[in-house]
Amino acid sequence: MNLKKITVALMIPILYLGLCGCFEIVPKSFYDDFSSYSVGEKAPFGEWKVKKGGFKIEAVMSEDKKSINNVAVPINNGIIYIDKNYTNFKLIVDIKRLEEGDNPKIYFRLINNAQAGYYIEIKGYDMGYALYKFNGTKVEKLAESYSAAPAGTDFYRYEVIAKDNKIIFLAGGQKYIEYTDNNTPILKGGIGIGGGKAYYDNVRVEPIQ
Numbered sequence: 001m002n003l004k005k006i007t008v009a010l011m012i013p014i015l016y017l018g019l020c021g022c023f024e025i026v027p028k029s030f031y032d033d034f035s036s037y038s039v040g041e042k043a044p045f046g047e048w049k050v051k052k053g054g055f056k057i058e059a060v061m062s063e064d065k066k067s068i069n070n071v072a073v074p075i076n077n078g079i080i081y082i083d084k085n086y087t088n089f090k091l092i093v094d095i096k097r098l099e100e101g102d103n104p105k106i107y108f109r110l111i112n113n114a115q116a117g118y119y120i121e122i123k124g125y126d127m128g129y130a131l132y133k134f135n136g137t138k139v140e141k142l143a144e145s146y147s148a149a150p151a152g153t154d155f156y157r158y159e160v161i162a163k164d165n166k167i168i169f170l171a172g173g174q175k176y177i178e179y180t181d182n183n184t185p186i187l188k189g190g191i192g193i194g195g196g197k198a199y200y201d202n203v204r205v206e207p208i209q
């Protein structure tokens, strides 16, 4: 075989792999407990970008009152996000409202510099949860739960599972929303947190099959 033939023989599988998307870089899992930032530090910090308003790091007493724990807190209803292309994933966040009436939000599948995507609103006074899809200023409510976990102003663990066009939302391990978006779904994008007056902690993204 001459050099030309070898080159061609090598090019075919490389082209094939490229076309099938096998070289696409899939983001790995993500975790942030905000412990690596200094108290009072303002966003952007780490990999977080600012969508609107601001965000800062605060230190609070841990649940067991034995240590000081760093959390992230919005300033002026601020929203921060991780600008990565997560396709199918579990997004887990611990949130504690500062007042019963606060309505923190969890964002996902954020695209176009977080100008479009989905979010879950945790409604004030434990009145329920709602799933929205937004694009710029256009906001559409896709699904709603009128029951909610009794979170009050305690830390609670929330989870969004996005698999293809299906979205599931859980609070305290219990499912409250399940929705399939058949209307031009957004199938990948970044994740975010913010809105309301709340402490956000332990943000985790685990890609799933």
Ligand SMILES: [Ca+2]
Pocket (backbone or CB within 6 Å): 033, 034, 035, 069, 070, 071, 201, 202
């Ligand atoms: Ca923390």
